[in-house]
Amino acid sequence: MSKSIIEFKDVSKIYSNGTLGLKDVNLTVDPGEFVVIVGLSGAGKSTLLRSINQLQTISEGDVLIDGQSIVKARGKSLRELRRSIGMIFQNFNLVKQSSVQRNVLSGRVGYYSTFKSVFGLFSKEDKQNAVDALKRVSLAEKIYTRADQLSGGQQQRVAIARTLIQNPKIILADEPIASLDPLTTKLVLDDLKSINEELGITVMVNLHSKELAKKYATRIIGLRAGELIYDKKINEVSEVDLDQIYNGETASPKEAVNE
Numbered sequence: 001m002s003k004s005i006i007e008f009k010d011v012s013k014i015y016s017n018g019t020l021g022l023k024d025v026n027l028t029v030d031p032g033e034f035v036v037i038v039g040l041s042g043a044g045k046s047t048l049l050r051s052i053n054q055l056q057t058i059s060e061g062d063v064l065i066d067g068q069s070i071v072k073a074r075g076k077s078l079r080e081l082r083r084s085i086g087m088i089f090q091n092f093n094l095v096k097q098s099s100v101q102r103n104v105l106s107g108r109v110g111y112y113s114t115f116k117s118v119f120g121l122f123s124k125e126d127k128q129n130a131v132d133a134l135k136r137v138s139l140a141e142k143i144y145t146r147a148d149q150l151s152g153g154q155q156q157r158v159a160i161a162r163t164l165i166q167n168p169k170i171i172l173a174d175e176p177i178a179s180l181d182p183l184t185t186k187l188v189l190d191d192l193k194s195i196n197e198e199l200g201i202t203v204m205v206n207l208h209s210k211e212l213a214k215k216y217a218t219r220i221i222g223l224r225a226g227e228l229i230y231d232k233k234i235n236e237v238s239e240v241d242l243d244q245i246y247n248g249e250t251a252s253p254k255e256a257v258n259e
């Protein structure tokens with residue numbers, strides 16, 4: 001059996017105000033999977049994703065990246081683990097007044113000293129990496145354009161290029177298409193899919209559309225009230241299952257027990 005790239009061991013998260021984020025989540029993701037996370041608003045999808053790169057701490061349990069605990073990691077090993085995980089967001093998180101090139105290169109700062117990155121002293125090689133990453137999302141000709149001159153879909157693809165030059169093993173995407181139209185949505189998800197298939201990067205993404213989940217996922221995970229209620233490979237997922245998880249109803253055999 002192949003080694004998992006992401007493993008959750010009895011992970012719980014309770015926010016400081018007492019709100020439950022995640023409850024006893026156990027999960028293993030194999031390298032190269034395209035995992036779609038579904039669940040109603042407030043189900044814990046963002047909490048789950050942010051636990052993976054420790055953008056937010058967990059209360060109990062452990063999260064392993066490629067066999068190494070990111071929860072216990074400190075200093076250099078934490079930085080290295082974080083570098084191996086790219087993240088894209090609903091609102092793109094670009095520096096709007098900066099060029100596309102600068103935004104993409106910022107994905108590389110984890111590899112530079114603060115001094116060099118503050119002064120933009122990126123190597124020639126990394127400038128070429130930025131071009132290559134932009135080619136992958138079909139935006140090479142926009143390299144000197146200011147980020148705020150781009151459409152939403154183009155900005156999201158710049159954000160994908162920014163994660164790519166991090167050289168990640170994993171890309172996390174928290175509702176990456178929530179503010180995009182259907183055509184742009186397809187471009188963004190197609191880019192993520194080709195990156196997943198051609199570069200072998202594991203992708204985990206929150207999606208609100210049943211049709212898109214079916215089209216792109218190799219695996220679907222359902223969350224409700226912080227609990228994992230559904231976890232199946234796409235070829236085992238039935239239409240009835242999908243309807244149920246997207247309606248926020250019970251879907252899994254595990255869920256036979258009452259709440």
Ligand SMILES: Nc1ncnc2c1ncn2[C@@H]1O[C@H](COP(=O)(O)OP(=O)(O)O)[C@@H](O)[C@H]1O
Pocket residue numbers: 015016017019020021039040041042043044045046047048
């Ligand atoms: N920073 C926070 N402080 C307190 N509660 C939070 C915080 N972030 C999220 N929550 C709560 O945790 C639960 C899960 O939230 P979240 O992971 O954002 O869900 P989703 O992404 O599925 O909408 C919700 O009840 C939400 O209100």
Ligand SMILES: [Mg+2]
Pocket residue numbers: 045046047
């Ligand atoms: Mg969310």
